Amino acid sequence: MAMTVLGTLLGGRYRLDAQIGRGGMSTVYRAFDTVLERAVAIKLMHREIASDSDQLERFRREARSVARLNHPHIVTVIDAGEEAAEDGGSTPYIVLEFVEGETLKDLIRREGALDIPQAIAYAIEIARALGAAHERMIVHRDVKPQNVLIDEEGSAKVTDFGIARTLDEEGLTADGRVLGTTDYVSPEQALGRPVTGQSDLYSLGVVLYEMLTGEVPFKGENQVAVAMKHVREEIPDVQYKRPEVSAALASVVDAATAKRVEDRYADDAELIADLEDVLAIETARAGSATGEVTSVLRTLPSQTQRRVPFRIRHRAWAVMLMLLPLAIAGGVVAWILSTRTHREAPKLNQPAPAAHLAQIRPCSTCAHDYNPDAISGPKNQNPNLVGLAIDGNVNTPWLTEHYYNGSLQKAGVGLYVDMSRPVAAREIVLYTQTPGYHAQVYGSNSPPDPAVFDTGPGGWSQMASVPSVQHRQPVKLTPGKTGYRYYLVWITSLPPGKMLAAINEVALYRLTR
Numbered sequence: 001m002a003m004t005v006l007g008t009l010l011g012g013r014y015r016l017d018a019q020i021g022r023g024g025m026s027t028v029y030r031a032f033d034t035v036l037e038r039a040v041a042i043k044l045m046h047r048e049i050a051s052d053s054d055q056l057e058r059f060r061r062e063a064r065s066v067a068r069l070n071h072p073h074i075v076t077v078i079d080a081g082e083e084a085a086e087d088g089g090s091t092p093y094i095v096l097e098f099v100e101g102e103t104l105k106d107l108i109r110r111e112g113a114l115d116i117p118q119a120i121a122y123a124i125e126i127a128r129a130l131g132a133a134h135e136r137m138i139v140h141r142d143v144k145p146q147n148v149l150i151d152e153e154g155s156a157k158v159t160d161f162g163i164a165r166t167l168d169e170e171g172l173t174a175d176g177r178v179l180g181t182t183d184y185v186s187p188e189q190a191l192g193r194p195v196t197g198q199s200d201l202y203s204l205g206v207v208l209y210e211m212l213t214g215e216v217p218f219k220g221e222n223q224v225a226v227a228m229k230h231v232r233e234e235i236p237d238v239q240y241k242r243p244e245v246s247a248a249l250a251s252v253v254d255a256a257t258a259k260r261v262e263d264r265y266a267d268d269a270e271l272i273a274d275l276e277d278v279l280a281i282e283t284a285r286a287g288s289a290t291g292e293v294t295s296v297l298r299t300l301p302s303q304t305q306r307r308v309p310f311r312i313r314h315r316a317w318a319v320m321l322m323l324l325p326l327a328i329a330g331g332v333v334a335w336i337l338s339t340r341t342h343r344e345a346p347k348l349n350q351p352a353p354a355a356h357l358a359q360i361r362p363c364s365t366c367a368h369d370y371n372p373d374a375i376s377g378p379k380n381q382n383p384n385l386v387g388l389a390i391d392g393n394v395n396t397p398w399l400t401e402h403y404y405n406g407s408l409q410k411a412g413v414g415l416y417v418d419m420s421r422p423v424a425a426r427e428i429v430l431y432t433q434t435p436g437y438h439a440q441v442y443g444s445n446s447p448p449d450p451a452v453f454d455t456g457p458g459g460w461s462q463m464a465s466v467p468s469v470q471h472r473q474p475v476k477l478t479p480g481k482t483g484y485r486y487y488l489v490w491i492t493s494l495p496p497g498k499m500l501a502a503i504n505e506v507a508l509y510r511l512t513r
Contacts, residue, residue, distance in 0.1 A: 014031045068138070069136065073129035074129045127268055154402050183216045184207060349392060357427055362419050386398050389504070398502065408492070432471060437469055
């Protein structure tokens with residue numbers, strides 16, 4: 001009808017600009033709020049079903065329910081209204097915050113199985129959002145990756161409470177009717193039985209399984225066949241599908257997707273606590289944290305008792321007790337080393353690129369991330385990981401932040417090494433676990449400007465350019481008469497199909513005398 005044409009102004013202020021989604025009840029548009037001059041999302045109910053009083057009340061109830069929720073991982077309801085139609089009826093709409101990004105489903109389709117810590121971090125954010133809804137007695141009833149938006153910063157936001165129902169009122173759906181996508185439907189929901197917050201947790205467990213394996217657990221000829229598998233069959237072993245998943249994480253998936261409600265997590269808090277524990281375990285195994293994992297780690301309780309799933313609890317304590325003497329010894333060694341005025345970085349355990357070259361070792365704290373921005377000021381690029389690029393171990397990487405659209409959208413980011421004095425490096429060898437990115441090597445004797453990438457006089461001087469950095473990439477350098485104090489590896493494009501780039505090791509070499 002006419003009011004759905006792009007350019008229509010709803011409520012005298014919301015201009016429909018583009019259709020971005022369509023469901024059984026409504027169509028979603030990107031719109032522009034002409035009063036506050038900002039982008040918003042408009043969920044407009046289909047006119048042909050707006051005359052159904054039950055469906056209309058269900059749509060209005062969604063607006064009321066979600067408007068009661070205020071949480072960083074839930075898409076915010078801004079406004080609601082009804083637009084009069086020429087036939088005397090009206091078409092209701094809901095105004096939501098516009099989230100620039102993609103759905104979690106799109107991310108999985110593009111990337112396949114996600115990095116394990118990243119999958120856990122998203123599961124924590126979704127669980128926290130559901131917990132906020134469940135506290136207000138609101139059950140989502142349709143938890144699936146299509147209803148999770150990943151914004152430009154990499155944060156997850158739950159949306160589409162279109163079939164949400166409060167637990168303290170009568171539902172509007174007929175007995176026995178299955179609501180929700182059956183790929184993620186809980187057994188009780190598939191059987192038309194009462195649905196609770198634990199049903200949402202089951203669906204989240206399935207979403208976690210898909211993030212870890214890249215596929216849903218069950219497939220069938222139709223939606224009913226899939227729903228019945230959720231009722232009758234156990235979720236496939238996630239460790240069989242992905243062997244590197246820990247027993248702790250597999251336990252979380254098993255408990256979240258238990259067939260009987262009594263065997264499932266009792267509430268969101270229990271699930272979140274175990275997910276937080278597992279995130280710490282998996283991050284330790286990975287040896288580093290980036291992107292949204294880093295953000296979630298910052299939010300973990302600092303004084304929380306460790307709650308490891310039952311099947312590995314005793315083994316985990318044994319491992320921690322075994323590691324305690326090593327940790328104490330390591331602390332003593334670190335204290336002794338920290339009292340020295342200058343410590344060289346470890347020597348790289350790799351042969352020099354030629355017999356006439358010898359490695360030049362900077363101090364162990366002389367690597368620095370570099371992300372200048374002349375407009376908004378310098379930004380960090382995992383400064384806690386920079387030491388890994390000069391630690392003598394080619395298996396430990398410094399990583400850029402995640403760029404979820406696959407493009408840096410700026411001149412570059414990088415890492416530089418302060419050699420403490422000018423040195424005449426004749427060759428640099430780069431090691432990376434993400435080959436294929438474009439990089440340039442620069443030198444300078446002036447302290448780098450943290451806000452501006454300066455290649456003018458007194459700034460960076462380009463020494464080499466590498467169109468596609470390989471796993472081990474030797475690069476010849478011309479250092480000039482005196483050499484340079486600062487050496488910069490400047491990444492100007494990401495590896496094909498990747499959202500970040502890694503520098504596992506930077507090794508500088510001089511001519512032997």
